[in-house]
Amino acid sequence: MVNLTHGRIIGGLGSPHAPSIGAAIDKGQDQSAEWKPLFDGYAPIVKWLDEKKPDLIIMIYNDHANTFFFDKYPTFAISVAAEHEIADEGWGKRPLEPIPGSPEVAWQIAHSLVDQEFDIAVCQEMPLDHGCLTPMSCFFPPGKRWNVPMIPVCVNVLQPPIPTAMRCFKLGQAIRKAVESYPKDLRVVIAGTGGLTHQLGGERYGHTNTDWDQKILDLMETDPAVLANMTHQELMERGGAEGVEIIMWLVMRGALSPKINRVHRNYYLPMVTGFGQVIYEEPNIDLLNSRSPQSRNAEPKVA
């Protein structure tokens, strides 16, 4: 009898990571008129995580010159740390406990990715900035921190040459294989963070594009190859220089099945960034969902 136990991706999340969102939480403004439309969009994600009880979150994010500086700058980096410190970005640390990692799984993923020719930088110390902290503190409100360990995967979107959209999509596919190569039962959620449209520098500061934001959310769900085939110039023309961050959503999407079940989608544009939130479930999530022996037995067996 073959033991089929291994890691599996059960779904994907999409989230903005703007620091203003974290500040709204810390100042207790999340139910204010200006912020409620965003935080209402997190409620289904919090509930979904409560119900699905994943063992691990893989967070695709970018650092904003807090952990990494241009003296040495990785295109892709993964943390194998057991614990992640909260970075001080220059205005004080957020009042959050360090976030647990998952070294055993992270090393497995690092090996599998490099075997698959994704030569990712491996980090033993990786303090986290708002790119990671904003989504984590929204997914896990007070009282739920930190219910689930997290492996952060950092993508260079700050200094060209940055990886192509297609490369990011393929990284997601490789992460799926890496998770499936883990030889123990492990149910994993992958989150893509950032954007959607925004630009934070130059005379074009504040550029946003709601039509394009909605199109991104449509394509991400049903036809991500269209996005993956776009150049950075095309993404920046439509969505602003920092709008290129959606390549991190493409990592998440690449890790999922071609056809997914979208169970949540929210959009809000208050200030300078189009905020999108999604939940994508794997089509066979019912089999992957429960930890009961019955449902395990329902999985296909190999003789």
Added chain:
Amino acid sequence: MSKEHPWEEGSEVLAIESGQIDYSKPLPGTYLTTGIRAQRGYRLGKFCMTLMAPANRDLFKADAEKYMGDFGLSDYEKELIRGKNWNRMLRYGVNTFMILKLSNAMGVSQNHTGAAMRNQSYEDFMATRNSKGAQ
């Protein structure tokens, strides 16, 4: 200003061949930090990074000229800071997120920085936003 001037302000159009970005047709109002621009902006970016430490912010606030001099900034770089000329810093080659550490240490909020980059007053910029309270 000095013989460093051509290096410090030249090279606006980057001679980089890329399948991803057409550097001969830069997006208006957009300054990507790569190539020669990133090279010349490196020192000033590194300076901005020192301001993440509270003790350094205190030193900078107490005596900006001394702090800039001790770090070894050029006259041109000091002038960019004194003038709070964020767009010229971007063109020079400093990444947006590093500039935000500097502007924060100078007591200027992100959206005040953004309004200045747009050559607008803060009030005029905020009038273009949907929900001013969410920042």
